[in-house]
Amino acid sequence: MNLQVNFILESEMRSGSTVSLKFVVRVVAVVVPVLMGIIIAGLIMGGRSARQSLRFAMQEKSQLDPVYQSVIGLKQELNECRQVADVLEGWGTSRTDWRLLLRYLQGVVPASIQFLRLTVNETIGRVDNIPARMSAMYLKGKVTGERAEDDVQLLDNALKEKPIFTNLFLKVEVKRFEAAENVADKNTRVFEIECIQVPKKIGKPKVVP
Amino acid sequence: MAPQLKLTRQMQYVILGVMLACGVLFAVINFLVVPIITEWKVNLNKTREIQAQLNSDRGVIKTRSAVQQQLNEAQGKIRQLSEHIPLPVLGNFMLGMEASIRACANDLDVQISQVTYQDILELEGTGFRVYRVRVTARAGFWPLICLFQNLQDSNPLLSISELTILPREEQPEKHDVSFTVSWLIWVDPTKRPVFLMKATSSRTSEHSTELKPEP
Numbered sequence: 164m165n166l167q168v169n170f171i172l173e174s175e176m177r178s179g180s181t182v183s184l185k186f187v188v189r190v191v192a193v194v195v196p197v198l199m200g201i202i203i204a205g206l207i208m209g210g211r212s213a214r215q216s217l218r219f220a221m222q223e224k225s226q227l228d229p230v231y232q233s234v235i236g237l238k239q240e241l242n243e244c245r246q247v248a249d250v251l252e253g254w255g256t257s258r259t260d261w262r263l264l265l266r267y268l269q270g271v272v273p274a275s276i277q278f279l280r281l282t283v284n285e286t287i288g289r290v291d292n293i294p295a296r297m298s299a300m301y302l303k304g305k306v307t308g309e310r311a312e313d314d315v316q317l318l319d320n321a322l323k324e325k326p327i328f329t330n331l332f333l334k335v336e337v338k339r340f341e342a343a344e345n346v347a348d349k350n351t352r353v354f355e356i357e358c359i360q361v362p363k364k365i366g367k368p369k370v371v372p
Numbered sequence: 373m374a375p376q377l378k379l380t381r382q383m384q385y386v387i388l389g390v391m392l393a394c395g396v397l398f399a400v401i402n403f404l405v406v407p408i409i410t411e412w413k414v415n416l417n418k419t420r421e422i423q424a425q426l427n428s429d430r431g432v433i434k435t436r437s438a439v440q441q442q443l444n445e446a447q448g449k450i451r452q453l454s455e456h457i458p459l460p461v462l463g464n465f466m467l468g469m470e471a472s473i474r475a476c477a478n479d480l481d482v483q484i485s486q487v488t489y490q491d492i493l494e495l496e497g498t499g500f501r502v503y504r505v506r507v508t509a510r511a512g513f514w515p516l517i518c519l520f521q522n523l524q525d526s527n528p529l530l531s532i533s534e535l536t537i538l539p540r541e542e543q544p545e546k547h548d549v550s551f552t553v554s555w556l557i558w559v560d561p562t563k564r565p566v567f568l569m570k571a572t573s574s575r576t577s578e579h580s581t582e583l584k585p586e587p
Binding site: 223 | 393404415416450533
């Protein structure tokens with residue numbers, strides 16, 4: 164039987180461990196503030212660097228801004244000039260080529276047909292919110308002979324099908340075909356043809372910068 | 373019997389120290405670290421935004437010479453075409469227009485009987501108006517086509533519309549013709565684009581130097 168008698172008071176007891184609590188506390192007391200200091204210093208440095216980058220960026224922006232604004236001004240001026248140029252060009256290119264139209268019209272009219280009136284009306288309207296020329300041609304004529312109907316149909320078909328006219332006219336329609344009044348010859352017919360022209364835009368849509 | 377919890381003085385110091393350290397740590401994190409990190413983040417984001425803006429600005433700035441060139445081309449085109457836009461002489465457009473119409477009919481078998489003012493149309497949103505005059509004439513079919521051609525060749529901005537051709541019983545080879553001649557004019561000639569005013573004024577000053585009497 165063994166008997167152990169401990170004569171050391173509790174306050175006098177020493178730990179057998181190589182790392183004492185006191186040592187750990189001292190190490191922590193030094194290391195934690197140092198680490199904190201390093202982290203805070205790093206953060207301050209980083210923050211300062213970010214602030215400096217921002218300052219440089221703002222400085223660069225303030226230097227570039229006048230140049231940028233001048234280019235934006237130029238672009239705006241360019242848009243305005245283009246609009247004016249488009250209207251000027253559009254006005255010129257949307258004109259009816261009378262030489263072409265009248266010459267070819269004369270070429271397709273059968274010999275038996277005599278025009279009583281040729282009228283062209285033009286208005287300036289808007290297509291897709293752009294000013295456009297809208298015009299229509301009205302032909303009134305008389306035709307004599309047994310083939311009166313065929314001749315008017317011939318003219319109508321030519322106006323509808325000849326490439327020169329298909330580019331010009333949107334719609335061609337015989338509006339009237341009837342016996343002429345107060346004419347001795349009972350084979351005389353009066354007709355009216357309406358040719359609606361393709362609307363021609365003056366200018367181009369506005370470009371939003 | 374309840375266990376007796378008896379802290380030594382040293383342990384009390386340690387606990388006090390730990391509590392103090394926690395307090396300091398909290399204060400440091402709350403009042404130093406967090407504001408620094410927040411500011412850092414804000415600054416970084418702002419910098420990134422500005423950098424992106426700068427990149428796009430640089431892209432725009434790079435196009436400067438191309439834009440300038442396009443602008444010069446557009447202005448050149450306008451300058452060239454605007455020479456065909458009539459300007460009023462003491463507020464009068466008609467005199468010059470009538471003269472130019474009659475000049476186009478000079479060598480043709482066309483009898484122009486009347487040239488009268490018709491109206492002015494608005495071309496909304498374009499800065500231009502259309503000045504229209506009505507022409508009444510007597511002409512054969514081919515001379516009429518030639519007159520139209522001469523008129524349109526004389527001015528690329530002159531257009532013919534509202535045409536009426538009526539045959540004449542007594543003289544079938546000639547027709548009674550009336551048509552409208554339209555010119556594009558500035559809504560307000562004094563508010564033309566600045567570069568046109570400069571060109572006009574420089575031209576005027578050139579003329580004025582040319583016209584100076586010799587000493």
